[in-house]
Amino acid sequence: MARLKLDITMSLDGYVAGPSPTLEEPLGQGGEGLHEWVTRLAAWREQHGLEGGETGPDNALVEETVGAVDAWVMGRRMFSGGEGPWEDDPNPDGWWGDEPPFHGPVFVLTSHAREPLIKSGGTTFTFVTDGIESALEQARAAADGGDVQLSGGASVVQQYARAGLIDEYQIHVVPLLLGGGTSLFGALGDQIALEQTRVVPSDVVTHLSFVPAS
């Protein structure tokens, strides 16, 4: 069965977004710095239709991760930054423009039903209103043997973690302090136990992998 893999970047002080996110600054104050390590890589740039970029260990890891994923699950907040009915959402088509970087099926958790959104380049956004298990089930069927990536945000990650549904945690820790914002793990605490399976070091980020402790 397709594995559910969390893939997310976290500041050294535990945040996946800084304080006070807005439409203009969706990752909050200082939050843009979280993803500098990845946006300069060749694998990320290729995924986004751009040329050039750095190669090396970080790039190899991103290539490996992207290559194994055939479907995505994310929260509504991560998709658009909005909440409530879609007609009131100022960003109802998501952050990624006409050709999003997924090139595959994405399942968006929301309380508000909506028809699927078909984009160029093979990305489809399907809006799931009947809960995290349903979204995972649909993503697994769509992945057809590949992995399912859980992309965030923190609230959705915590729901899946608490339900014991995450098979692998890959967390990219960057040497950045945000001092507040959206905590990746929140109050999860002893509700989950992790076993470290891999550490890939580099100059600007540390890639940590975990599985649920048996």
Next chain:
Amino acid sequence: MARLKLDITMSLDGYVAGPSPTLEEPLGQGGEGLHEWVTRLAAWREQHGLEGGETGPDNALVEETVGAVDAWVMGRRMFSGGEGPWEDDPNPDGWWGDEPPFHGPVFVLTSHAREPLIKSGGTTFTFVTDGIESALEQARAAADGGDVQLSGGASVVQQYARAGLIDEYQIHVVPLLLGGGTSLFGALGDQIALEQTRVVPSDVVTHLSFVPAS
């Protein structure tokens, strides 16, 4: 001049102690798990007058760290868990019994003056009431060319970090979630910027080193 090196263990969710610390459970709920990685090492056991223990990369790193340090700075809370006047402190001689593992000069930051405390095995606790710069100055003089280790707790770390006085941050990240408690960095956020200098991976802990970004 002697370098001030932070050396501290942090949970993956950013805490150096769990919720609700007590005299019986000074590291709070779940906090004991923070130091399992080190207490089983030969270098730690030798420092504490015990035989045996594991060797390997973690042990080599602890040996290297301990060997370079000739004086320590810590907060009152880390020393005894108490606060206020010493005569009301239920643990006025600290956590470490008659022969503490420091075997050298330790400077304890406190608001309450007190004569130095001389212990067996070369450990002296000097109580500093005139602030963090003074404690560091005294520790540097006492270290006589070695390094000064900043051991914690979080409040003292944040004071030294904010003042730009920490030369090196060594943080041992363990795959443990505490879900609350004492945050290592608190609200420091953009008050300090770090540059990663080293990552030493192992199976049960990741050793991250940083210097202040230039």
